[in-house]
Amino acid sequence: xxxxxxxxxxxxxxxxxxxxxxxxxxxxxxxxxxxxxxxxxxxxxxxxxxxxxxxxxxxxxxxxxxxxxxxxxxxxxxxxxxxxxxxxxxxxxxxxxxxxxxxxxxxxxxxxxxxxxxxxxxxxxxxxxxxxxxxxxxxxxxxxxxxxxxxxxxxxxxxxxxxxxxxxxxxxxxxxxxxxxxxxxxxxxxxxxxxxxxxxxxxxxxxxxxxxxxxxxxxxxxxxxxxxxxxxxxxxxxxxxxxxxxxxxxxxxxxxxxxxxxxxxxxxxxxxxxxxxxxxxxxxxxxxxxxxxxxxxxxxxxxxxxxxxxxxxxxxxxxxxxxxxxxxxxxxxxxxxxxxxxxxxxxxxxxxxxxxxxxxxxxxxxxxxxxxxxxxxxxxxxxxxxxxxxxxxxxxxxxxxxxxxxxxxxxxxxxxxxxxxxxxxxxxxxxxxxxxxxxxxxxxxxxxxxxxxxxxxxxxxxxxxxxxxxxxxxxxxxxxxxxxxxxxxxxxxxxxxxxxxxxxxxxxxxxxxxxxxxxxxxxxxxxxxxxxxxxxxxxxxxxxxxxxxxxxxxxxxxxxxxxxxxxxxx
Ligand SMILES: NC(=O)c1ccc[n+]([C@@H]2O[C@H](COP(=O)([O-])OP(=O)(O)OC[C@H]3O[C@@H](n4cnc5c(N)ncnc54)[C@H](O)[C@@H]3O)[C@@H](O)[C@H]2O)c1
Numbered sequence: 001x002x003x004x005x006x007x008x009x010x011x012x013x014x015x016x017x018x019x020x021x022x023x024x025x026x027x028x029x030x031x032x033x034x035x036x037x038x039x040x041x042x043x044x045x046x047x048x049x050x051x052x053x054x055x056x057x058x059x060x061x062x063x064x065x066x067x068x069x070x071x072x073x074x075x076x077x078x079x080x081x082x083x084x085x086x087x088x089x090x091x092x093x094x095x096x097x098x099x100x101x102x103x104x105x106x107x108x109x110x111x112x113x114x115x116x117x118x119x120x121x122x123x124x125x126x127x128x129x130x131x132x133x134x135x136x137x138x139x140x141x142x143x144x145x146x147x148x149x150x151x152x153x154x155x156x157x158x159x160x161x162x163x164x165x166x167x168x169x170x171x172x173x174x175x176x177x178x179x180x181x182x183x184x185x186x187x188x189x190x191x192x193x194x195x196x197x198x199x200x201x202x203x204x205x206x207x208x209x210x211x212x213x214x215x216x217x218x219x220x221x222x223x224x225x226x227x228x229x230x231x232x233x234x235x236x237x238x239x240x241x242x243x244x245x246x247x248x249x250x251x252x253x254x255x256x257x258x259x260x261x262x263x264x265x266x267x268x269x270x271x272x273x274x275x276x277x278x279x280x281x282x283x284x285x286x287x288x289x290x291x292x293x294x295x296x297x298x299x300x301x302x303x304x305x306x307x308x309x310x311x312x313x314x315x316x317x318x319x320x321x322x323x324x325x326x327x328x329x330x331x332x333x334x335x336x337x338x339x340x341x342x343x344x345x346x347x348x349x350x351x352x353x354x355x356x357x358x359x360x361x362x363x364x365x366x367x368x369x370x371x372x373x374x375x376x377x378x379x380x381x382x383x384x385x386x387x388x389x390x391x392x393x394x395x396x397x398x399x400x401x402x403x404x405x406x407x408x409x410x411x412x413x414x415x416x417x418x419x420x421x422x423x424x425x426x427x428x429x430x431x432x433x434x435x436x437x438x439x440x441x442x443x444x445x446x447x448x449x450x451x452x453x454x455x456x457x458x459x460x461x462x463x464x465x466x467x468x469x470x471x472x473x474x475x476x477x478x479x480x481x482x483x484x485x486x487x488x489x490x491x492x493x494x495x496x497x498x499x500x501x502x503x504x505x506x507x508x509x510x511x512x513x514x515x516x517x518x519x520x521x522x523x524x525x526x527x528x529x530x531x532x533x534x535x536x537x538x539x540x541x542x543x544x545x546x547x548x549x550x551x552x553x554x555x556x557x558x559x560x561x562x563x564x565x566x567x568x569x570x
Pocket of ligand 1 (some may be wrong): 249305328338343376
């Protein structure tokens with residue numbers, strides 16, 4: 001076995017997620033052995049688990065379980081299926097993390113209950129689920145354990161996957177991530193209930209940095225605490241735009257000042273026109289005049305424009321100041337603030353000068369969406385729908401079921417949905433920080449046509465998310481014509497987009513200009529366009545063989561123009 005990959009894989013998660021079966025498959029693929037803590041307990045004690053529960057209670061069981069885990073963790077080249085409650089002990093988590101890669105298998109409680117019933121249940125869970133309302137018990141137990149499951153190095157949602165697919169995902173994560181993330185044996189040790197790695201934080205494990213993203217309704221109130229927890233002190237240089245500053249500037253200043261940060265701020269005019277080298281150089285001068293030092297934080301308070309501009313400035317001033325994203329638009333929360341791309345525009349093209357520069361932390365106050373202009377909010381939902389379509393069937397169902405609550409920004413469901421999107425984007429970014437493995441490409445679903453439409457209208461007619469919504473419809477049409485995308489899926493996509501108020505065509509844009517811009521994109525990148533198409537929800541495929549005629553058809557339809565063969569109009 002190669003030096004870097006840890007020689008043990010631990011599978012955590014609730015009963016019914018398939019841990020034992022998956023452990024066997026993964027072990028077989030690696031030529032390792034599969035272990036199961038429940039089996040070890042029964043073998044060593046010579047008693048059945050229900051019997052242990054009945055005579056020694058859960059406490060007695062947990063002691064035997066810890067012993068079984070110690071035994072498993074002393075071996076190498078093993079895949080260990082663990083009991084559902086094992087993660088609740090910090091000592092157990094340390095045992096797994098030290099030289100092991102910890103993968104959590106997730107599932108919705110209804111699905112799990114169905115599977116537990118079908119299979120007669122796992123030995124550990126059966127005693128805990130006894131009683132008149134097993135589904136309620138599952139819900140309660142899951143809720144209690146969720147913060148601990150969330151500490152895992154990697155999470156796989158198993159609802160719609162067969163066991164071999166889950167095993168494949170485990171192997172993929174182990175190959176790609178384990179050498180990097182498993183270095184720190186204390187990484188699972190934090191108690192999720194307590195501040196630091198708080199249960200409200202999702203983590204981005206990029207190659208160059210690992211950082212928390214706090215997603216909360218009202219997160220701004222604890223901004224200074226989060227900065228301090230991240231080890232920041234001294235001065236905070238806040239960069240914002242005038243719209244956002246009007247709503248949140250004072251609150252941010254007050255929070256930071258109260259925590260003894262030396263604070264100053266620079267407010268640029270709202271709008272893409274501020275995202276330039278000229279503005280960046282004004283920011284450099286301002287930072288110089290404030291005697292900004294290496295350890296000082298730059299706080300980007302605003303939408304994606306501010307995030308990109310302030311991020312670019314932070315990345316380059318003194319070769320890098322610690323950056324804190326405080327995203328205030330939906331697009332920035334679910335997309336721009338995660339992943340470390342920062343840039344400014346040149347007159348030739350957008351985002352032409354930039355860097356990969358990961359923030360130190362991200363503080364996402366979902367309640368800021370209440371002041372976001374309606375059209376900006378609606379536009380942001382497009383990226384959310386995109387994440388659901390390419391990665392998360394559960395999220396898509398939530399969007400469909402809760403659309404009314406989401407549109408009125410009901411705090412609980414909106415926060416849950418934003419947090420889930422952060423996790424999804426974080427997962428992709430963690431696997432492919434610099435767009436080298438192709439994994440990050442799936443995020444381009446809908447973007448090929450979107451870029452063409454945006455360029456054709458000089459970024460005037462459509463907001464980015466609107467263009468992406470139109471682009472997703474075009475991708476679905478192309479997918480259907482190629483026999484990749486089932487018609488029912490295209491309809492489902494159309495329904496969810498329109499229920500969120502998103503457009504799916506862009507009348508008035510010249511399709512020839514859009515097609516020309518797309519051809520230019522292709523020329524600049526020097527390779528065939530890689531289309532992201534959907535086989536199913538959560539099953540994107542990359543295709544570089546989409547015929548131009550299909551593209552032309554879809555773009556003309558999107559622009560509301562009868563298709564013309566070749567030639568430019570006018
Ligand atoms: N870095 C990345 O990975 C990435 C990804 C996607 C987009 N982007 C970039 O993000 C930018 C677009 O982001 P955006 O859509 O957030 O645009 P934006 O930052 O221009 O914000 C849109 C408008 O909403 C206002 N606003 C933002 N939050 C508000 C709030 N809470 N209350 C009231 N008004 C608010 C802004 O002042 C602005 O007028 C583009 O520059 C794009 O290139 C970057």
